[in-house]
Amino acid sequence: MRRGAFSAAGIAAALSLALTGCSSSSGPAPSTGSGGSAGKLVVGVTSDPDTLFPWKATQFQAVNVLQNLYGTLTEFDKDLTVVPGLAESWETSDDGRKLTFKLRQGVTFADGSAFDSMDAKDSLELIMDEETAAVARTSLASVKSVEAPDASTLVLELTGPDAALPANLASVNMAMISSADSEAGLSTKPNGTGPFTFGKRVASQSITLTRNDKYWGAEKAKVASVEFRVIPDESSIVSAMQSGNVQLAVFNDPLVAQTAQGGTVTVAKTPQLNYHVLQLNAQKGDLKDVNVRLAMQCAIDRKQVLDTAALGEGEVTGPITAPAFKSDPDKRPCPKRDLAKAAEYLGKAGKPGGVTVKTIVSQGEYATSVNEAQNLKAQLAEAKINLELEVLESGAFVDRWVAADFDAAVALNGGRPDPDGSYGRYFTSKGNLNKVAGYSSPELDELFAEGKATTDQAARKVVYDKVAAQLEDNAAWIWLFSGFTYTATAQNVRGFVPMASGSLQYLRTTSAG
Known part of the structure; x- marks a missing residue:
């Protein structure tokens, strides 16, 4: 993105x-x-x-x-x-x-x-x-x-x-x-200090926020309230927008965005720092062997995943997506799909007949997840690697993910402007999400410490290039692609600013009326 x-x-x-x-x-x-506006803004979410x-x-x-x-x-x-x-x-x-x-x-x-x-x-x-x-x-x-x-x-x-x-x-x-x-x-x-205060919640249906008239900012929110209305899928949100029941939504699926554009709805396309990834837990089963992980990495055509799941809307990515520190995806083992190399790695692992990897998939949090998982399953099957997919509701997926209760996970992770914020908590031995990442090393610990202590940006870029190389060479995870978000707004909506982080913080400047 x-x-x-x-x-x-x-x-x-x-x-x-x-x-x-x-x-x-x-x-x-x-x-x-x-x-402020006396209006109410309804945001469609899945x-x-x-x-x-x-x-x-x-x-x-x-x-x-x-x-x-x-x-x-x-x-x-x-x-x-x-x-x-x-x-x-x-x-x-x-x-x-x-x-x-x-x-x-x-x-x-x-x-x-x-x-x-x-x-x-x-x-x-x-x-x-x-x-x-x-x-x-x-x-x-x-x-x-x-x-x-x-x-x-x-x-x-x-x-x-x-x-x-x-x-x-x-x-x-x-x-x-x-x-x-x-x-x-x-x-x-x-109970926060933000531009809105908590109004009410109807479980699995909606959350309503009200304007905080005591907000410290120079300007108060433009609308009296924002309702996040839960609608099961993005296509249904488009229908709600076309009927005037929803005024703003952010889509992940480019096909849905295409159907939304036109009439009373305008769609803005924004590149994102977020990245799509097949997370591998190197502490589980066959994935403990780096050769199995490298076999999986070599067996995947990332461009095919992008084209299948997101209509080619995005680009193949390495670990670090922030522009100032961006990884080169060609500097990885098997930058292009190589089934012969995948078979060679499986042989080194003593698994020439293949392996099965239990994989969790979220359904509902973002639109392309299941299509990504199915494409990955089909590609890996050609390398004798069976992804045993378990599709979970968003909340159940997050619970399993936080508990590191998975061998592999098809995920969309939030990127950040600084690589330490993105990965320090994952891939350092004392990182609080290292259990989820499933991988760390003394070399990575030293590199992350050096990256934080270095103030010169060019020097930091060199450090985080080394971080990316460590992650790719050991196939800690398999980074796939980054894409776009598509912000759909009704005719009466003004002032919303889409962000590359995916943040909705500019609801505070949005009017609806």
Whole structure:
């Protein structure tokens, strides 16, 4: 999903902020005028969020809802440049071992309580606590301590320079919550500092957010409410848009997008950082043998998967999709399908008769999953590798995925502007999602540490090229392709900005009327 249309300059700017600091009084929202609309915006989605607790959200729909309810210390603008969020500025010490944030004053949570540095300190310390099981814990691995010397100052003492930290803090998985709140309470009634507040939820049907008139940003949300309406499949969402019952939707399936375009519906195509991947758990069964994994890698024609599942809308990708650090997919074992080489690897593994790999597939979270899985199954069968597919509802898939209860998984993973944010939590030995990744090595541990400690962007690119080579040469996963999202809007919808990250944060600037 990373094409020329995406701004690499924005990424460069984001990284330069990591150690030079930033100062501003405004957040990322573009100017679209002041005041709000009395209208209601209905967004069509195919699945219900599997959690309302931001520190554990991995499902795309959960993230899309929660990023409109919660605030983070830093944020991304439309070009994925790091900009101020709940922290209006920050400074890094000369040795890179201290990061000092100046927090906004006058910010309140949805329940009316004030946000201050103790809320930020408690939030970060709980995310860092292994018992919390926060999915972004590894992103704070460089943080030695958190101090709150006064109500508007937050100080992070680091073990060493961390060039990725400002960007990593922009994830909703790093949301700031009130010190008075608990996971149990927030799982049913979110309480954030975002542009919207939690309204009501009808399980498996809808979630409604209401405008936060006390939002700290210069501009309040344009619509009085946003309803995320659950509709089983993307084609049904198109019908709902054509009948006027839904005003906005984001599609993954290019064929559905083609059917949506026209009449009262406009479709915008946006390259994405997200990547489609066949995840392999190197801790399970035959996949423990690197030769089996390499056999699978060599037996797959990635372009065929792209053409079959997404009508060729996208490009074959390597592990790192951010433009400033992008991997070269030709620098991998078997950049083109090679069945003879696949057979050779199976022979080295002592499995010339083939293997069976149990594979989970999500149905409902994104449109191309089942087609991808079926194409992969057909291709691998020609190499005597049987993908035994188990198609799961989105929530069940996420549960199995988080528990690493799979041999392989057909997945669409969210990419990030910084490679450390994308993979540090997966492929380092102490990464909090390493159990899910199923692979780590001392070499990768050293490379990820070097990448965080290096401030020069060109030097970081060299480091992450080595990371990509390690992942590909060991077939940790099989990266397939990246594509597009297709944002469909009704005639009365204005001001929504699609993002390469897939974020729906610009619902705050969207009007419907």
